[in-house]
Amino acid sequence: xxxxxxxxxxxxxxxxxxxxxxxxEIAKGAIHAILGENGAGKTTxxxxxxxxxxxxxxxxxxxxxxxxxxxxxxxxxxxxxMIHQHFMLVDTLSVTENxxxxxxxxxxxxxxxxxxxxxxxxxGKVNFDIDPAAPIWxxxxxxxxxxxxxxxxxxxxxxxxxxxxxxxxxxTEIESFLDSLRTLRAAGHTILLITHKLDxxxxxxxxxxxxxxxxxADEMDAADSTPRELARRMVGRDVILDLKREQTTPGDVVLExxxxxxxxxxxxxxLDDVGFAVRAGExxxxxxxxxxxxxxxxxxIAGLRALDGGVILAEGKDISGFDVKARKNEAGIGxxxxxxxxxxxxxxxxxATNFVLRDYDRxxxxxxxxxxxxxxxxxxxxxxxxxxxxxxxPQQPIRFLSGGNQQKVILAREIExxxxxxxxMQACKGLDxxxxxxxxxxxxxLKKEGVGVLYVSTELEHVLDISDRIAVMCRGAITGIISPKxxxxxxxxxxxxxxxxxx
Amino acid sequence: xxxxxxxVFAMRTVWAVILALLVxxxxxxxxxxxxxDAYAALFGGAFFDYFGFGATLVKFSPIAxxxxxxxxxLRAGLFNIGAExxxxxxxxxxxxxxxYLPQFYAPLHILVCVLAGxxxxxxxxxIAGALKxxxxxxxxxxxxxxxxxxxxIVSYAASGPMMExxxxxxxxxxxxxxxxxxxxMPPTDAHAGAVFAVILALILAxxxxxxxxxxxxxxxxxxxxxxxxxxxxxxxxxxxTMMIGGAxxxxxGAFEVLGVKYRLFQSFSxxxxxxxxxxxxxxxxxxxxxxxxxxxxxxxxxxxxxxQRAVGIDSTVVDATQGLIVLFIAASLSFxxxxxxxxxxxxxxxxxxxxxxxxxxxNA
Numbered sequence: 001x002x003x004x005x006x007x008x009x010x011x012x013x014x015x016x017x018x019x020x021x022x023x024x025e026i027a028k029g030a031i032h033a034i035l036g037e038n039g040a041g042k043t044t045x046x047x048x049x050x051x052x053x054x055x056x057x058x059x060x061x062x063x064x065x066x067x068x069x070x071x072x073x074x075x076x077x078x079x080x081x082m083i084h085q086h087f088m089l090v091d092t093l094s095v096t097e098n099x100x101x102x103x104x105x106x107x108x109x110x111x112x113x114x115x116x117x118x119x120x121x122x123x124g125k126v127n128f129d130i131d132p133a134a135p136i137w138x139x140x141x142x143x144x145x146x147x148x149x150x151x152x153x154x155x156x157x158x159x160x161x162x163x164x165x166x167x168x169x170x171x172t173e174i175e176s177f178l179d180s181l182r183t184l185r186a187a188g189h190t191i192l193l194i195t196h197k198l199d200x201x202x203x204x205x206x207x208x209x210x211x212x213x214x215x216x217a218d219e220m221d222a223a224d225s226t227p228r229e230l231a232r233r234m235v236g237r238d239v240i241l242d243l244k245r246e247q248t249t250p251g252d253v254v255l256e257x258x259x260x261x262x263x264x265x266x267x268x269x270x271l272d273d274v275g276f277a278v279r280a281g282e283x284x285x286x287x288x289x290x291x292x293x294x295x296x297x298x299x300x301i302a303g304l305r306a307l308d309g310g311v312i313l314a315e316g317k318d319i320s321g322f323d324v325k326a327r328k329n330e331a332g333i334g335x336x337x338x339x340x341x342x343x344x345x346x347x348x349x350x351x352a353t354n355f356v357l358r359d360y361d362r363x364x365x366x367x368x369x370x371x372x373x374x375x376x377x378x379x380x381x382x383x384x385x386x387x388x389x390x391x392x393x394p395q396q397p398i399r400f401l402s403g404g405n406q407q408k409v410i411l412a413r414e415i416e417x418x419x420x421x422x423x424x425m426q427a428c429k430g431l432d433x434x435x436x437x438x439x440x441x442x443x444x445x446l447k448k449e450g451v452g453v454l455y456v457s458t459e460l461e462h463v464l465d466i467s468d469r470i471a472v473m474c475r476g477a478i479t480g481i482i483s484p485k486x487x488x489x490x491x492x493x494x495x496x497x498x499x500x501x502x503x
Numbered sequence: 504x505x506x507x508x509x510x511v512f513a514m515r516t517v518w519a520v521i522l523a524l525l526v527x528x529x530x531x532x533x534x535x536x537x538x539x540d541a542y543a544a545l546f547g548g549a550f551f552d553y554f555g556f557g558a559t560l561v562k563f564s565p566i567a568x569x570x571x572x573x574x575x576x577l578r579a580g581l582f583n584i585g586a587e588x589x590x591x592x593x594x595x596x597x598x599x600x601x602x603y604l605p606q607f608y609a610p611l612h613i614l615v616c617v618l619a620g621x622x623x624x625x626x627x628x629x630i631a632g633a634l635k636x637x638x639x640x641x642x643x644x645x646x647x648x649x650x651x652x653x654x655x656i657v658s659y660a661a662s663g664p665m666m667e668x669x670x671x672x673x674x675x676x677x678x679x680x681x682x683x684x685x686x687x688m689p690p691t692d693a694h695a696g697a698v699f700a701v702i703l704a705l706i707l708a709x710x711x712x713x714x715x716x717x718x719x720x721x722x723x724x725x726x727x728x729x730x731x732x733x734x735x736x737x738x739x740x741x742x743x744t745m746m747i748g749g750a751x752x753x754x755x756g757a758f759e760v761l762g763v764k765y766r767l768f769q770s771f772s773x774x775x776x777x778x779x780x781x782x783x784x785x786x787x788x789x790x791x792x793x794x795x796x797x798x799x800x801x802x803x804x805x806x807x808x809x810x811q812r813a814v815g816i817d818s819t820v821v822d823a824t825q826g827l828i829v830l831f832i833a834a835s836l837s838f839x840x841x842x843x844x845x846x847x848x849x850x851x852x853x854x855x856x857x858x859x860x861x862x863x864x865x866n867a
Binding site for chain 2: 302304323324325328335337339342343344345346347348349357358360361366369370371373
């Protein structure tokens with residue numbers, strides 16, 4: 001008999017169906033993993049479970065009783081605790097103070113000493129080894145996470161929801177974190193683990209639900225599955241090997257990287273000895289489960305992220321010391337960033353200004369430090385026509401354009417800069433079919449002109465469609481570089497799960 | 504319809520001021536005066552009287568410069584709450600340049616004093632800028648606290664090393680008469696600083712819109728990540744922007760010494776730096792509007808005395824009205840057009856109109 005019964009949940013955000021008739025059954029005292037790509041609806045579902053969102057349809061029953069939640073307060077009262085990806089702790093307060101913060105103690109709240117003793121006992125029971133008197137700032141990330149879990153346990157949570165719990169942990173902390181999950185399971189807690197890290201799921205989960213595009217794609221016992229199988233289900237099995245790409249003979253190496261290492265925003269090592277070469281007129285696809293170093297790789301090459309080690313050669317020249325401007329103007333590196341709204345564009349600027357965002361201090365956009373608005377306007381009219389950007393006026397803020405048209409503006413800007421190397425990240429994410437075709441045709445024509453393209457994407461079908469070779473990343477390293485012909489779903493699944501290629 | 508609403512919305516600080524003046528008139532009634540007479544005396548005295556307008560301009564110069572000192576960093580997304588301290592440091596540097604440098608060709612010496620003032624303010628603001636850019640420390644707190652440090656440094660200087668021997672009150676010796684800024688409305692105290700503030704506002708407005716420097720500054724304000732992607736050195740830009748703000752406030756301090764007081768007094772500023780914050784927000788960080796808002800604020804300050812004499816109510820009523828203006832402006836800035844009920848209402852109207860239009864087409 002299921003402990004938590006999620007029954008036919010649907011949720012839409014302004015027309016977009018984030019969850020579509022999702023039903024999941026979760027057994028008591030089990031670790032149940034919800035697996036899926038970014039945007040598959042995992043987090044929306046968990047927020048519904050925690051009372052942050054209300055579902056449009058469907059209902060949830062806990063232990064046979066329907067849950068009616070309008071806020072996290074109700075969820076906590078119902079015995080559900082959530083551990084967010086970003087910790088909600090006050091750095092300057094002690095562990096005990098953080099845990100009791102917001103507790104209502106009735107008419108006579110217990111004093112801190114009593115709480116501290118109780119927390120110490122609780123921490124011992126689940127083998128957490130935490131000093132309740134320590135201030136939060138003195139604890140490493142892994143310990144802070146345990147404080148978050150204690151916070152939920154202290155409120156007598158029977159069900160724990162963990163959202164991407166290992167993304168902030170150092171590799172050495174992950175093992176002990178997984179151990180503590182096992183301890184909690186042994187103590188009878190039910191754990192919902194939201195993640196896209198396959199190997200962790202395989203290590204601890206009892207049952208696995210795979211979500212894709214807001215639906216349940218598959219559900220299985222962990223014992224019946226393999227990481228490769230899971231990777232395949234996560235990205236969708238309908239990988240079309242449509243080899244419509246034109247064969248061009250690649251020229252000289254335009255971009256070569258060797259031994260790249262770098263850290264992510266949390267300061268954790270995210271690139272580990274990455275090396276590859278891209279030739280002129282070649283598209284190198286880079287894929288992998290989201291969050292395995294693809295973003296860091298792109299940013300390091302474009303100059304937006306500091307390099308810890310390794311070299312980057314553009315046309316044979318070491319450009320590791322170049323800043324963003326020099327990499328674009330001298331090394332000829334164009335970059336279409338992953339986050340088009342927050343990195344690629346200034347949403348409050350007009351479309352016309354966004355067309356020249358990366359050239360604002362060069363002729364013909366400006367001369368002697370004075371911007372030429374006449375040129376900016378003419379340039380915008382020209383590019384809007386040539387790249388078929390749909391808008392009311394080039395002077396309208398780019399915020400009001402659709403995602404596809406925003407992407408066209410970025411592509412137009414990067415292509416017009418005549419790059420010799422182009423890094424394109426998640427170019428088709430969230431675009432409709434027409435826009436995707438446009439982007440792909442652009443890349444094909446660049447390839448014909450002899451540009452070396454690094455096509456970074458988690459969308460396997462697009463990577464397969466467009467790439468001459470495919471590099472697969474896992475945990476910050478390249479696990480293999482293969483040709484699209486070799487790229488069977490099984491092979492890709494293996495590489496994405498971290499099984500290194502034999503070659 | 505939407506355009507009209509947007510204009511109405513864009514002018515929300517103006518409505519806030521009008522509302523504050525209306526509530527202020529209630530206070531005046533309680534104080535036993537006819538508000539129309541009182542406001543007539545206040546604004547008449549501040550703007551439509553030669554001597555009164557001169558007195559307004561004396562206050563306008565530091566308030567406008569302090570307003571610019573807050574507004575410019577605001578465009579780069581930085582809150583400079585430290586204009587007051589920067590005014591003090593500017594005054595200190597300018598006085599030092601006037602007193603301790605050997606006398607030379609006066610116009611040039613004035614220029615050196617003015618630049619010293621700008622430098623003093625810029626260096627003071629650079630502390631907060633560098634801490635923000637390279638250590639991520641909140642500039643609001645740093646600039647706010649540095650105000651008190653600067654005020655006390657000046658108190659120490661004026662009562663210690665720079666104090667006029669035998670003075671009854673902490674102030675420095677007088678600067679040479681040749682170093683005084685020229686008057687613009689003799690015999691009033693209005694000095695060239697007011698003209699200079701207006702010219703600076705025009706230059707800054709031009710820089711923000713038409714120069715690459717202004718562009719990179721505003722881009723950092725809108726989106727630091729995109730700015731980095733555009734090749735702007737965000738950290739350097741933050742320090743530089745704070746320094747420009749500090750330099751503007753430093754100028755205000757220098758002009759107070761060179762144009763009004765001719766000495767460095769302990770606690771000489773009645774809070775011009777804080778008026779600057781209100782003025783900058785009132786003007787939505789637009790340099791041209793800063794001039795307008797600063798003139799209005801300076802007028803309130805100088806007209807208060809006239810009103811007190813004319814209708815016999817205490818000038819504290821004007822202080823209260825100023826407080827109301829700050830409150831109402833702060834409240835008005837919390838309105839958002841896009842998510843507001845008006846925006847929704849307009850959107851509903853548009854859908855309704857479109858539905859009617861398509862209905863008519865079908866019928867036709």
